[in-house]
Amino acid sequence: MRRLPVYMLVDVSGSMSGEPIESVKSGLQMLVDALRKEPRALETAYLSVITFNSRAQQIVPLTDLASFQLPEITASGCTALGEALKLLCDCRKKEIIKTTTEVKGDWKPMVFILTDGIPTDDDDVLSEGISEFHAEKWGAAVSCAAGPDADKDFLDKVTPECVVELATADKSRLSAFFKWVTASIATTSKGINEQGDGATGLGQLPPPPPELTIV
Amino acid sequence: MYKNGKCVTVKAVSGKTYQYIWTDTPASGVMKDVYFAPDKSYVVAFFREQQDANSIERLENLVGRYRQGMFGGDGGGYWEKVYCWPYDLIRDGKRIGLVVPAYRKEFFFRYGSPTFDLKHGEKQGEWFTNPWHRFCNLDRRETGDWRKYFDICMLLARGVRRMHMAGLAHSDLSYKNVLIDPITSSVAIIDIDGLVVPGKFPPDVLGTDGFIAPEVYATMGLPKRDKNRKFPCKETDLHALAVLIYMYLLCRHPLEGKKIWDVNDEQRDKLLAFGEKAVFIENPMDTCNRYTVEWVRKNEPPSRFRYLLPWRDLDKLPYTVLGPYLRPLIERAFIDGLHNPAKRPQAFEWEEALIQTMDLMIPCRNAKCDQKWFVFDNSAAKPKCPFCGTPYNISLPVLNLYHLSGKKYAFSGKRVMVYNGTRLYRWHIDPKVERNEKLTDAEKRPVACFQFHQGNWYLRNESDCDMVDMGKRTPVPKQSAILLADGVQIRLGGESARMIHVQMVNK
Numbered sequence: 006m007r008r009l010p011v012y013m014l015v016d017v018s019g020s021m022s023g024e025p026i027e028s029v030k031s032g033l034q035m036l037v038d039a040l041r042k043e044p045r046a047l048e049t050a051y052l053s054v055i056t057f058n059s060r061a062q063q064i065v066p067l068t069d070l071a072s073f074q075l076p077e078i079t080a081s082g083c084t085a086l087g088e089a090l091k092l093l094c095d096c097r098k099k100e101i102i103k104t105t106t107e108v109k110g111d112w113k114p115m116v117f118i119l120t121d122g123i124p125t126d127d128d129d130v131l132s133e134g135i136s137e138f139h140a141e142k143w144g145a146a147v148s149c150a151a152g153p154d155a156d157k158d159f160l161d162k163v164t165p166e167c168v169v170e171l172a173t174a175d176k177s178r179l180s181a182f183f184k185w186v187t188a189s190i191a192t193t194s195k196g197i198n199e200q201g202d203g204a205t206g207l208g209q210l211p212p213p214p215p216e217l218t219i220v
Numbered sequence: 221m222y223k224n225g226k227c228v229t230v231k232a233v234s235g236k237t238y239q240y241i242w243t244d245t246p247a248s249g250v251m252k253d254v255y256f257a258p259d260k261s262y263v264v265a266f267f268r269e270q271q272d273a274n275s276i277e278r279l280e281n282l283v284g285r286y287r288q289g290m291f292g293g294d295g296g297g298y299w300e301k302v303y304c305w306p307y308d309l310i311r312d313g314k315r316i317g318l319v320v321p322a323y324r325k326e327f328f329f330r331y332g333s334p335t336f337d338l339k340h341g342e343k344q345g346e347w348f349t350n351p352w353h354r355f356c357n358l359d360r361r362e363t364g365d366w367r368k369y370f371d372i373c374m375l376l377a378r379g380v381r382r383m384h385m386a387g388l389a390h391s392d393l394s395y396k397n398v399l400i401d402p403i404t405s406s407v408a409i410i411d412i413d414g415l416v417v418p419g420k421f422p423p424d425v426l427g428t429d430g431f432i433a434p435e436v437y438a439t440m441g442l443p444k445r446d447k448n449r450k451f452p453c454k455e456t457d458l459h460a461l462a463v464l465i466y467m468y469l470l471c472r473h474p475l476e477g478k479k480i481w482d483v484n485d486e487q488r489d490k491l492l493a494f495g496e497k498a499v500f501i502e503n504p505m506d507t508c509n510r511y512t513v514e515w516v517r518k519n520e521p522p523s524r525f526r527y528l529l530p531w532r533d534l535d536k537l538p539y540t541v542l543g544p545y546l547r548p549l550i551e552r553a554f555i556d557g558l559h560n561p562a563k564r565p566q567a568f569e570w571e572e573a574l575i576q577t578m579d580l581m582i583p584c585r586n587a588k589c590d591q592k593w594f595v596f597d598n599s600a601a602k603p604k605c606p607f608c609g610t611p612y613n614i615s616l617p618v619l620n621l622y623h624l625s626g627k628k629y630a631f632s633g634k635r636v637m638v639y640n641g642t643r644l645y646r647w648h649i650d651p652k653v654e655r656n657e658k659l660t661d662a663e664k665r666p667v668a669c670f671q672f673h674q675g676n677w678y679l680r681n682e683s684d685c686d687m688v689d690m691g692k693r694t695p696v697p698k699q700s701a702i703l704l705a706d707g708v709q710i711r712l713g714g715e716s717a718r719m720i721h722v723q724m725v726n727k
Contacts (some may be wrong), residue, residue: 006518006520038336044350075449104483107478108518109480110486113486194426195396195429
């Protein structure tokens with residue numbers, strides 16, 4: 006069986022505290038509950054959560070949906086998105102199974118990045134993060150600028166033409182985002198677009214709901 | 221547009237009115253948004269995208285002519301259960317919607333999963349074709365025994381046969397579009413609106429991964445108008461049907477094996493493995509795609525491995541365990557016909573072979589056996605259950621069915637394995653009666669039953685006429701019994717009835 010790895014990069018800086026972080030937690034739980042009802046996603050999708058504030062941390066390693074449990078998440082500190090991208094690439098190197106003649110490796114991982122602010126890493130860490138990220142091939146990589154203070158220009162450098170925006174980081178908009186991510190994972194797990202080219206753009210994913218604006 | 225919870229009334233093209241409950245988060249499929257009627261007896265499914273004139277004509281035919289053709293005649297009611305067929309069309313401004321019956325309650329999980337919340341989830345076929353799902357993630361009360369899956373495959377083949385007879389192809393048969401219930405042995409073919417009519421309505425989807433026929437995958441890269449490009453049609457339905465039957469019965473995919481065609485590109489590897497280069501995992505002439513248990517161990521998560529056996533053990537559970545009627549069909553579907561659509565078995569052939577195979581099934585002697593049934597192989601020296609290995613060591617009468625051809629009896633190609641409680645029906649004794657959807661209630665009543673009593677096997681005549689012991693030329697009147705022994709020949713009714721020749725195995 007080829008696994009479909011999914012990495013969620015979630016901003017847990019101070020500005021996310023309160024309603025945004027609670028909505029992220031319930032959104033992730035809803036995502037897991039919904040995907041467990043999809044037999045193909047339950048079989049193949051593996052989920053990892055990387056959080057970032059002053060530091061980046063992989064709080065859940067790549068785990069199958071049946072045994073996935075969401076740990077407690079709290080929000081404080083700054084926005085080390087550059088470090089998170091570097092950590093993502095490290096995790097990918099460790100966790101992804103490569104195809105050999107004897108073993109069917111993983112599908113290309115999907116990545117969803119959610120942030121409400123401006124990265125606070127040093128410039129060299131940021132540029133390293135971006136170049137390491139671009140050195141890898143991803144199945145689909147989408148950033149979500151949650152609220153007016155998110156750095157859309159930076160996100161567009163990370164995931165060109167794959168940035169979606171929420172007007173504010175409130176419960177209903179974040180919930181709509183997670184529903185869309187859920188549908189995107191379910192669709193991707195089921196199979197492949199007509200062209201069969203494994204393209205990575207937003208066009209391969211279900212249409213985003215009205216709450217999500219494509220930047 | 222409306223407030224959530226508002227009941228909207230719409231008028232359909234038939235002139236009837238329907239109601240649905242508006243919500244801004246409708247259940248959504250790939251192409252449609254689905255709204256429920258207030259009493260949930262039907263749904264209104266609106267296409268998200270605008271439909272062109274050709275599509276609208278197809279939908280009009282779907283709820284009109286084709287529906288009438290399928291359900292209008294005698295016995296139409298039988299088919300209502302096999303399909304979830306749309307029955308009306310709504311044109312609400314630019315929006316086009318279908319009125320579709322809601323899925324019956326047996327197609328929703330009652331117990332779901334012991335480990336997570338799956339109650340009320342839809343019983344998509346995929347839950348039952350992956351052994352990790354079937355034997356770990358589902359409650360045991362949801363999964364049924366092996367015989368139930370033969371019933372299900374037979375009904376599915378029957379449903380496809382009926383559509384093909386009407387000149388229609390489903391075009392997207394897959395476990396996603398077939399709901400099954402292994403408790404009541406029910407099947408519902410859903411998502412009918414993509415149906416294809418040759419020369420009239422072309423397909424609008426290519427199908428579902430894993431069920432798309434090799435020739436469709438292989439020509440996917442060609443321009444749409446290229447004459448070599450292959451699209452879903454009746455022959456591709458037949459590929460999907462064969463894959464479904466193989467998967468329901470053996471819990472593995474016939475083409476998903478160990479061969480890697482492209483180490484660097486998973487997408488291309490998959491396209492080749494299911495398309496141009498597709499090879500049956502059990503092809504005896506080309507074993508490049510065949511895997512071993514060791515390979516399965518390396519390629520599946522360790523926690524799931526034990527649920528995958530014996531299904532993924534091709535030596536222990538080869539397709540030949542499906543018996544002599546299904547064996548040649550599997551070979552035609554996945555060896556001869558894999559890249560040659562004209563050779564694929566027709567739906568009616570699957571239906572017949574499944575019906576005949578069920579007559580060869582006997583209950584496992586091990587009361588705790590998970591599968592409870594297997595197809596008896598009377599060529600084996602020591603017959604045993606392929607699932608739990610329990611030997612079948614009691615005597616077993618095999619009935620060979622003969623029919624009158626001119627003045628002589630000829631073998632009908634049918635056999636029945638007898639276990640305690642086996643019944644014969646009209647379609648066993650009367651060569652003119654077929655087991656199909658046209659059976660009357662009278663024809664569904666058993667005409668003979670078999671009992672094991674104090675070490676002996678007896679046939680009891682439950683029909684309304686005498687049977688005849690052909691050796692002794694004595695009648696076996698209704699409600700009386702006759703002892704079965706090797707070589708005994710019994711005519712199962714009047715002059716034109718079939719005759720059985722008894723052969724005792726494990727004497």
